[in-house]
Amino acid sequence: MDGLKLFRIFGIDVKLHFSWWFVFxxxxxxxxxxxxxxxxxxxxxxxxxxxxxxxxxLLFISVLLHELSHSLVAQWKKIRVESITLFFFGGVAGITxxxxxxxxxxxxxIAGPLFSLALGSVFWLMHAADGSxxxxxxxxxxxxxNFVLGLFNLVPAYPLDGGRAFRAIxxxxxxxxxxxxxxxxTGGRIFAGLLIVLGVFGLFTGTGGGLWFILLGGFLYFIAGLSYEQVAIREVLDNxxxxxxxxxxxxxxxxxxxxAEFVKKYKGRDDVFVVKDDHFFGVIEVRRLVKIxxxxxxxxxxxxxxxxxGGIKAVRKEESAYSAFRKLEEQNLELLPVLDxxxxxxxxTRKAVLRRLIWELKFGEKL
Ligand SMILES: [Zn+2]
Structure with missing residues (x-):
């Protein structure tokens, strides 16, 4: 997810999604x-x-620290975290x-919610102590x-933190x-449905927060489905x-x-073309060309x-179609060179990967 880069900490880029300003x-x-x-x-x-x-x-900093605790545990486990993007409903860590x-x-x-609960306790103690x-x-x-952030994220509803922990088990x-x-x-969808019901109930009884619950529930429901599809796609393409x-x-x-010669010879023949000689190697994507x-x-x-x-990540012949798919997505390309x-x-090409994916999803034996 893209956003404005704020700073870099422990080798991780911290970014701000544009929606954050609105929420702030x-x-x-x-x-x-x-x-x-x-x-x-x-x-x-x-x-x-x-x-x-x-x-x-301070809430923003709390969310950032929550995300950082996920990331630091990840790095401790030798999993590279490229960035953290803080957005509408919290944060996402970019793990490759x-x-x-x-x-x-x-x-x-569990590192994130546990940290939030600990931070909540600190604020609670500060609140209980005498002060201005x-x-x-x-x-x-x-x-x-912080307690809400911690407890909400412990619910075993994927893709919430608790759901991730549940999935790991x-x-x-x-x-x-x-x-x-x-x-x-499925846990995620049930929880999302519950939030929506609560939200509708809140709207009718006027206890407040109704719309917020509906929004959150809808978002969670959507993401839960998407996460499952991603795993299914991965499983197919991995093989x-x-x-x-x-x-x-x-x-x-x-x-x-x-x-001019290119247009004359290749008009309508394809949408991606390799351009190469001993000194230059590149690609033309017709869709992205500006009008000439x-x-x-x-x-x-x-x-x-x-x-x-020059700067792009190519794919090796032995790698999986999933790896090619990721590299195409990450770099927003239509075509990758395959190296041996x-x-x-x-x-x-992206088209070839997607074509095969559709065949496998519809007629393959793996699903
Ligand atoms: Zn979290």
Missing amino acids: ILLAWSLSGSFFPQFFPGLSAPTYWLMGIVSAL KEDIKPSSEFLMA LFLKAITFYLYQL LYGYYKDLKKATKIAA IPVKELMQQKFPVLHPAMKF PRALQDVTSLKQVAVPF KNKLAGIV
């Missing part, structure tokens, strides 16, 4: 406008505003490794929210990731070697070829419009 403003506004005046009446409006902003910021041992996944999953009303109000909010027991995910995701999808015959166009006026087509070479393959001992053996 909404939160600070509702805290200073209703929460604090209701529980701690008699203070001035600027004080409430300051309380709202400071609390929202695929095969995670059940015990590692379990520890990683300002501090009392802020810690009152923060201990509750099931995975360790059944040794079947797909089965484990299916059960844990297909890239060389089965590799295309060995493809037109190799010369980088010096003029664009006719007058310029005679003076534009293919090298000028091709995306060079560092030499170009062929290409694999």
Whole structure:
């Protein structure tokens, strides 16, 4: 998930998703406008505003620390975490490794909620200790929210943390990731359904928070389904070697070829083309090209419009179709070079991977 990069800590990029700003403003506004005046009446409006902003910021730091505790356990288990993106409903850690041992996944999953509960206890102690009303109000909010964050995430509903821990236990027991995910995701859907029912109930009785519960439940329900599909896709593609999808015959166009000639010869033939000679190696994706006026087509070479393959991650012949799929997705490409001992053996296209996936999902024996 993309976002604005804030800083780097323990080798992890911390990013802010654009939706965060919206939530931050909404939160600070509702805290200073209703929460604090209701529980701690008699203070001035600027004080409430300051309380709202400071609390929202500290909540943001709490969520960040929750995510960091997942990530630090991951790194301790030698699993690389590239980034943490803080967004609408919390945070997501970008973990690239695929095969995670059940015990590692379990520890990683529970680290976050356990940390939140510990942090909640600290805020609770601060709240219980004598202090200014300002501090009392802020810690009152923060201990509750951290407890909610911890407890909510311990519910065994995939993809919540508790659901991940639950899935890790099931995975360790059944040794079947797909089965484990299916059960844990069902837990996720049941919990999501419960949240929606609660939300609807809240709307009718006016106890508040109804819409929020419905939104959260809907989001969770959607993500639970998506996570299962991802695992199913992975299982199918994991068992297909890239060389089965590799295309060995493809037109190799010369980088010096003029664009006008390219259009004349290849119009409508395909949508991705390899451009290569001894010095240049790249790809042309027709979909992504900007419009080139006719007058310029005679003076534009293919090298000028091709995306060079220099910096991209290629796929080796022995790797799985899933690995190719991930690399295509990560780099947002339509085509990958397939290497055999560092030499170009062929290409694999996103279309070929998806075509095979559809066949397997519909007629394969594995599902
Ligand atoms: Zn978490």
